[in-house]
Amino acid sequence: MAEKVFMIALSPTMEEGAILKWRKKVGDAVKMDDILCDVETDKASMEYVSSQEGVILAIVKEVGASAKVGDTIAVIGEAGEDPTPLIAESAPSTPKAAPAPSTASTATPATAPASTPSTSIADTATSGRTKSSPLARRIAAEKGLNVAEIPGSGPGGRVVKADVEGYTPATTVKSSVPASSPLNNDRIPVSRKRGTIAKRLSESLFTAPHFFLTLGIEMDGLLTAREKLNEKRKDKLGLNAFLIKFLAEALKRHQALNASWEGDYIQNHASVDIAIAVAQPDGLITPVVRDCGSKGVLQIETELRDLIDRARNNQLKPDDYSGATFTISNLGSFGIEEFTAIINPPGAAILALGATVKTPVVADDDSIVIKKIMKVTLSCDHRVIDGAVGAAFLTEFKGMVEDPYRVLL
Amino acid sequence: MAEYAYDVVIIGGGPGGYVAAVRASQLGLKVAVVEKDKLGGVCGNWGCIPSKALINQAEYFHAIPALQNLGIKVDASGLDYAKAYQKSREAAERSGKGVQFLMKKNKVEVISGTATLTGPHEATVDGKKVTAAYVVLATGSRPRQIPGFEFDEKTVLSSTGILSLQNLPKSLLILGSGAIGMEFAFVMSTFGVEVTVVEMLPRILPVEDPDTAAVVEKAFVKRGVKFLTATKALTLKTSATGVEVEVERAGKKETLKAEKLLVAVGRVPNTDNLGLDKLGVALDRGFVTVKDFYQTSIPSVFAIGDIVPSPLLAHVASKEGEIAVEYIASLMGKGKAPHEKKLDANLIPGATYCEPQIASFGWAEDKAKEKGLAYKAYSFPYNGNGKASAIERPDGLVKVLFDPKTHEILGAHVAGYNATEILHELLLAKKAELLPEDIATMVHAHPTISESVMEAARGVEGWAIHI
Numbered sequence: 001m002a003e004k005v006f007m008i009a010l011s012p013t014m015e016e017g018a019i020l021k022w023r024k025k026v027g028d029a030v031k032m033d034d035i036l037c038d039v040e041t042d043k044a045s046m047e048y049v050s051s052q053e054g055v056i057l058a059i060v061k062e063v064g065a066s067a068k069v070g071d072t073i074a075v076i077g078e079a080g081e082d083p084t085p086l087i088a089e090s091a092p093s094t095p096k097a098a099p100a101p102s103t104a105s106t107a108t109p110a111t112a113p114a115s116t117p118s119t120s121i122a123d124t125a126t127s128g129r130t131k132s133s134p135l136a137r138r139i140a141a142e143k144g145l146n147v148a149e150i151p152g153s154g155p156g157g158r159v160v161k162a163d164v165e166g167y168t169p170a171t172t173v174k175s176s177v178p179a180s181s182p183l184n185n186d187r188i189p190v191s192r193k194r195g196t197i198a199k200r201l202s203e204s205l206f207t208a209p210h211f212f213l214t215l216g217i218e219m220d221g222l223l224t225a226r227e228k229l230n231e232k233r234k235d236k237l238g239l240n241a242f243l244i245k246f247l248a249e250a251l252k253r254h255q256a257l258n259a260s261w262e263g264d265y266i267q268n269h270a271s272v273d274i275a276i277a278v279a280q281p282d283g284l285i286t287p288v289v290r291d292c293g294s295k296g297v298l299q300i301e302t303e304l305r306d307l308i309d310r311a312r313n314n315q316l317k318p319d320d321y322s323g324a325t326f327t328i329s330n331l332g333s334f335g336i337e338e339f340t341a342i343i344n345p346p347g348a349a350i351l352a353l354g355a356t357v358k359t360p361v362v363a364d365d366d367s368i369v370i371k372k373i374m375k376v377t378l379s380c381d382h383r384v385i386d387g388a389v390g391a392a393f394l395t396e397f398k399g400m401v402e403d404p405y406r407v408l409l
Numbered sequence: 410m411a412e413y414a415y416d417v418v419i420i421g422g423g424p425g426g427y428v429a430a431v432r433a434s435q436l437g438l439k440v441a442v443v444e445k446d447k448l449g450g451v452c453g454n455w456g457c458i459p460s461k462a463l464i465n466q467a468e469y470f471h472a473i474p475a476l477q478n479l480g481i482k483v484d485a486s487g488l489d490y491a492k493a494y495q496k497s498r499e500a501a502e503r504s505g506k507g508v509q510f511l512m513k514k515n516k517v518e519v520i521s522g523t524a525t526l527t528g529p530h531e532a533t534v535d536g537k538k539v540t541a542a543y544v545v546l547a548t549g550s551r552p553r554q555i556p557g558f559e560f561d562e563k564t565v566l567s568s569t570g571i572l573s574l575q576n577l578p579k580s581l582l583i584l585g586s587g588a589i590g591m592e593f594a595f596v597m598s599t600f601g602v603e604v605t606v607v608e609m610l611p612r613i614l615p616v617e618d619p620d621t622a623a624v625v626e627k628a629f630v631k632r633g634v635k636f637l638t639a640t641k642a643l644t645l646k647t648s649a650t651g652v653e654v655e656v657e658r659a660g661k662k663e664t665l666k667a668e669k670l671l672v673a674v675g676r677v678p679n680t681d682n683l684g685l686d687k688l689g690v691a692l693d694r695g696f697v698t699v700k701d702f703y704q705t706s707i708p709s710v711f712a713i714g715d716i717v718p719s720p721l722l723a724h725v726a727s728k729e730g731e732i733a734v735e736y737i738a739s740l741m742g743k744g745k746a747p748h749e750k751k752l753d754a755n756l757i758p759g760a761t762y763c764e765p766q767i768a769s770f771g772w773a774e775d776k777a778k779e780k781g782l783a784y785k786a787y788s789f790p791y792n793g794n795g796k797a798s799a800i801e802r803p804d805g806l807v808k809v810l811f812d813p814k815t816h817e818i819l820g821a822h823v824a825g826y827n828a829t830e831i832l833h834e835l836l837l838a839k840k841a842e843l844l845p846e847d848i849a850t851m852v853h854a855h856p857t858i859s860e861s862v863m864e865a866a867r868g869v870e871g872w873a874i875h876i
Contacts, residue, residue, distance in 0.1 A: 029742020055742055079739035080702075080746040133842030135817050142815070155748055160842055161817070 002057055002077030004086055007067040010039055010046040017041045018066045019073065028056050030076060037073070052076050057083035132159035139164045193283045205342045208261065208381040212340050213390050216373040217398045219356045223372060225404060240276060240330060241301035246400040247351065248272045248292035249407045251326060254393040258325045260346035261383045267346075275324030275344060276304065278311040285311050286344055288324045328353060338375035348384035351397075352377040415441045417737055418532055418541035419730075420524045420683075423450020424457075424723040425714030426547035427508050427517075429730025434515035436738035441518040441541070443534050448512065448519065450549050452723040453504035455569045460592055462500035463572070464762050466493040467599040471764065490577040490600060497572060526684040529709045543709050543737045546697065547730060548683060550676035550715035558584070558645050558672050564652055565645070566671045568593070577602055578668035582654055584642050586613035588761040590673035591625065595763035598634045605635040605665060607656055612638055614761065618773040620788060620808055621824035628765055628804055637665075645670070678716040693718065701750035702736035703729050711737065720757055728752055755820075756840050760829040765805050768832035771820030771839065772810050785813045787868040789861050791825045793875040796856035802826035807865040809835065809845065816845050816869060827858045834862050845869035 007017055017039040024030055024037070036048045054076040061073040075083035130148040132140075136159045140147045143164065150167045152159035190198070222242060230236045251258045251272045260267045272293040275286035287307035289300055310316050327344040332355035341352040354375040361371040376397075380390040400406045417433050419426045422444030433440045447454050473483050512519050522535040526546075532539045552567035554560060562570035568589050581597050583590045586608040598604040606613065613636055614622035626636065640658040647653075651668040678695050690705045690712075691698040697705055697712035705712050711733040714726030732747045739746040761767040777784045791797040791805035805825015811818055821835040838848055848866035853859050860875075867873045 027739070027745035055739065079742070080736065134844045134847055135815060135842035138815050138844065154842075 002075055002081045002083055002086055003052065003054075004072040004089075005036065005050075005052060005074040005076050007039070007061075007069050007071045007073050008048070009069045010048065011041050011044070014041040014069065016066055016068045017046075019061050019063050020045055021063060022059060024056050026056050026059055027079070030054060030056060050076075055079045057081055058087055060087055130159065131156060133161065135161050136164045191282060193285075197283050200345065201342050204345050208343055208345070208348075209383060210340075210343065210379050211382050211387065211390070212377050212379055213387075213394050214338060214375060214377040215394060215398055216359070216375050218361075218402050219372040219374050221403065222401050223356070235301075237297060237301050238304070240328070241297050241304055243328065243353065243401070244274050244276070244289060244292055244300050244304070245295075245297045246397055246404075246407065247274060247326065247328065248295075249400060250393055250397040252293050253396060254389065256385050256389045257349050257380075257393045259348050259384050260325070261348060261381055266384055269325040271325070273323060273325045275321070275327040275347075276308075277327065277329040277341075277344075278308055280311065280314065285316060285321050286324060286327055287311050287316055287321050326350070332356060332374065338377055340377050341379050343379050343381055348381040349390065349393075350379045352379065413530055413540040413542045415439050415518075415539070415541035416741060417441075417543045417545060417734060418443065418524075418539050419545040419547055420526075420532060421450065421547035421549055421714070422448040422508065422519065423547060423549045423714065423726065424452040425549070425726030425730045426450070426545070427511065428727040429545055429547060429713065429734045430517040431511055431515045432731045433734035433738065434517050436735065437743045438734070438738055438741065440515075441520055441539060442512065443520045443522060443524040443532060443539070445521070445523040447505050448508040449501070449505045451551075451569075453508060454501045455572055457723055458504040459497035459501040459572050460568075460596075461762060462497040463493060463596050464592060464764075466496050467596045468764060471599045488577075488600065491575045493600070494573075494575045525682070526688050526690070526710070529688065529707050542741065543711065545730065545733055545737075546683065546685075546705075546710065546712040546716060547714050547726065548679040548716055549726075550678050550721055552672070553675045553677045555584075555642075555672060555674060558642065558670070560672065561647070564647050564669055566669055568671075568673060571669075571671050574669075578651075579603060580651070580667040581605070581669050581671060582607065582652060582665055582667035583671045583673060584654075585673040585675070586636070586638075587616065587673060587675070588614075588759070590671065591629075591761055591763050593671055593673070594629065594634050598629070598632050603633070603667075605637065605667065607640050607642055607654075607665070608636065608638045609641055610638065614767065616759065616773070617761070617767050617769055618808060618820070618822040619775050620806060621767050621769065621822045621828075624765055624804055624806060624824035625761075625763065625767055629763075676715065676721050678721075680716050702747070703733040703751070704736070719752060719754070720759070722757065722759065725752060725757055756836065758832055758836055760832075762829065765802075765825045766828040767822070767824050768829040769820065769822040770832070770836050771818070773820060773822065774808075774810060777810060777819065782819070783813055784810050784819050785869075786810045787865060787873075789865040789868050789873055789876065791858075791861060793864065793873075794856075794858060794861040795875075796858050796860065797826060799856060800826070805861075807831075807835075807861045809865050809869055811845060811869050817842075818845065823862075825858075831859050831862055834859060 010017060020038040020040050022037045023035045030036065030050050030053060032050060032053050034050045036050045039046050039048050055078060056074055057077050058075040061067045067073050075086045131152060132147045137147055139161060145164060145167060147159050150159050150163050153163050154160035226237060226242060255268055258269050258272055271291045273288050273290050274292045275288040277284055277286050289303050292300060307320060324344060324347050326347050327350040329341040329350060330353040331339055332353055335355050337357060338354040339352050341350045343350045356372050356374040358370050359373040360368050363369045378390055378394050416438035417440050419430050419442045422442045426442055427448060430440045430442045452458060473485050476483050520534050520539065524532040524534045527533045530540050530542060532544060558565060560567045560570060571593055577600055580603040583594055583604065583606045586606050590606060591614060594604050594606050612619065612622060613626050637658060640656050643655045643657055645652060645654050651666060652670040654665045654670065656663050656665055680692060680695055680697060685692060688707060690707055690710060696718040697716050699705055699712055699717050703711045703713050703717060713729035713733050715721040719725050729752060732749060735747040738744050755771045758768060758770045772782060774786055786808060788806045788808040792803040797803055802825065808822040809818060810820040818835060818839045821832060823832050834848065845866040848863055849870050853863045864873045864875055
């Protein structure tokens with residue numbers, strides 16, 4: 001029966017130790033009182049003397065790895081036994097949930113596969129390259145599988161045909177073989193897009209003095225109105241289109257918010273060009289709906305859809321995403337209640353939209369009512385916008401959303 | 410494990426046993442081999458090695474017309490077959506000495522005598538007990554006798570008997586057109602013996618692919634060998650002048666006469682008189698039943714080679730021996746268990762050493778068809794190969810069976826000059842799961858017969874050049 005080899009307290013105070021050197025390797029026979037490995041403790045380097053007998057089936061903690069007293073450092077047993085169940089037991093659970101937003105894009109900078117789970121752990125620890133047979137690769141490609149994710153059973157842990165044919169992504173998660181981390185130490189080259197994002201946003205945050213204004217907007221009125229409008233429509237209107245329309249109307253009434261800092265002058269903009277931040281697999285982009293002030297919700301919606309579609313498919317032209325006078329960023333769909341955004345130059349302000357949350361509100365008659373509240377935070381470039389100006393604009397916007405008739409005024 | 414005299418005792422010093430012994434010794438085990446006859450077994454003494462020596466002599470003889478063609482005056486009349494026989498014995502002698510040297514070099518103790526298994530850790534050799542932590546049975550096989558056609562080794566011969574002949578018969582009847590039958594048909598017909606081959610199945614070399622078998626058949630017929638396929642041998646009468654065999658073909662009976670009869674209808678495992686039944690080692694139709702790593706139903710007893718149900722071939726025995734002792738070594742704390750638990754039948758090459766040769770592995774087309782396997786086949790003929798053409802060996806082909814979707818190699822069959830040597834590139838590809846395109850795009854030296862392997866692989870991909 002295979003059994004785990006635990007880290008033991010090699011000194012009275014030892015809680016944790018690092019493996020300095022393995023004196024035995026996988027396949028080696030271990031007798032009672034054999035020195036298994038050298039361990040660096042809190043005090044000194046100590047020899048780990050085995051109290052178990054058998055053949056080393058797997059080394060769980062490689063040289064340099066640290067193990068708490070009680071952690072499994074190796075698996076010992078009879079030759080030919082499969083150590084993987086015990087390794088899996090001793091591995092910290094590795095959540096497989098991929099945090100990456102939706103689709104993997106071809107534009108993603110190529111990164112080495114994180115790790116190749118393999119029945120032979122030593123092999124994977126050393127090589128970043130996935131060993132696989134050409135036939136295995138061809139079958140994997142046909143099945144749309146990534147060979148790097150398939151445990152290899154061939155010589156030296158090579159992925160062979162049988163591994164690919166016997167592989168279902170679900171089972172690997174279950175048997176999440178060795179304790180390989182879902183993280184890696186890769187250096188990812190900075191793409192041009194990433195570089196641009198980094199440069200523009202740091203420039204913005206470090207040169208434009210930001211200040212932030214937050215308030216909650218009652219969304220009940222707008223949501224009901226939208227619902228009514230959508231009842232008779234096949235293509236439903238999105239909330240963003242309405243918000244952009246209201247912002248445009250508010251901006252028309254507050255020139256200072258539709259302007260840019262140009263160093264020795266402030267540039268006012270006659271056209272209200274509102275951008276919306278769209279997440280992409282390899283960054284984010286801000287497509288612009290031009291001249292929102294003279295467009296209706298319907299037209300804004302149409303243009304917005306087209307822009308977002310193209311943004312997600314990396315098909316935007318520079319004209320589509322540059323020169324916004326105002327930007328919105330909406331993280332409400334992620335459940336974010338409120339946040340602050342960095343101004344997207346040449347605009348002088350950006351509005352961060354949170355999630356719409358049912359909230360108890362104290363009404364005028366001191367009764368408590370449940371309202372759907374969306375928190376919005378306006379980031380302003382203080383060089384262009386003063387606090388009161390920003391506040392007036394934001395209140396105007398709030399009023400319009402809560403009471404759409406105000407737009408008529 | 411001091412309680413036993415040896416870590417491993419191997420019963421049988423043939424290609425299975427002696428290779429296992431060397432491997433075990435390499436892994437640090439204390440090994441003994443028990444051999445009742447000569448080291449090297451049938452392979453070294455009465456099989457592969459002496460027969461290849463004989464075939465080589467036959468090939469020299471076969472080359473006389475080519476020499477005459479050069480204007481060299483060769484008088485073939487003085488052929489003394491006893492000299493060819495002598496050559497084959499010398500080869501066997503050399504082989505035996507080679508194995509002896511290997512035993513000595515690897516400190517393997519050789520115990521002469523006949524062993525019986527008397528316990529899970531014990532063999533008795535001529536009354537003396539030999540104990541070991543593990544026992545490996547490698548006792549090999551012997552020619553199969555058919556009732557009514559028992560060997561007398563004078564006129565009714567087994568492969569051993571025919572290798573012992575010192576004079577050529579005028580005529581030879583061969584029962585069985587497998588590798589052994591065909592090799593002796595080649596040797597004997599080349600030396601001028603009138604050869605008739607009787608095969609029960611509808612075609613010769615039944616385990617081989619029909620296309621490669623046809624190449625050999627054509628060459629043999631040209632040489633004057635007679636084939637009677639789908640023919641059953643019924644009775645045998647021996648007399649002072651030779652044999653009379655009554656055969657039946659398509660309902661018609663016929664009597665064939667010849668000076669000698671070679672019965673080459675397969676081999677049977679040497680599993681009796683070993684003490685297996687007493688110990689309770691499980692058998693199935695004479696073969697020892699084995700689990701992974703060739704372990705028998707008794708955990709300390711392993712069995713390899715011709716006595717287990719895998720192809721009865723020397724190279725199979727050797728590999729099985731390696732697997733078994735590597736596993737035993739791992740059980741004793743020496744090294745890792747072998748990666749392969751058992752041989753994959755699709756990766757075992759077969760070779761028939763006549764001229765032209767045949768070599769193959771994996772699926773043959775007729776069996777694939779019968780099984781309903783999804784496959785495609787491509788054959789590249791030797792006459793498209795520069796080297797084959799230059800040395801006047803245009804008869805032959807390289808055939809690859811492959812998966813229509815993935816192009817995985819399912820089987821390969823080579824017939825022709827050097828077939829047994831050039832097969833291995835395809836076999837390596839199969840084993841490593843390389844694809845035909847990997848061979849197709851690899852530069853092969855020119856001019857070589859191996860280029861036809863490359864061309865066959867290109868043919869699979871649809872772009873063979875020299876055709």
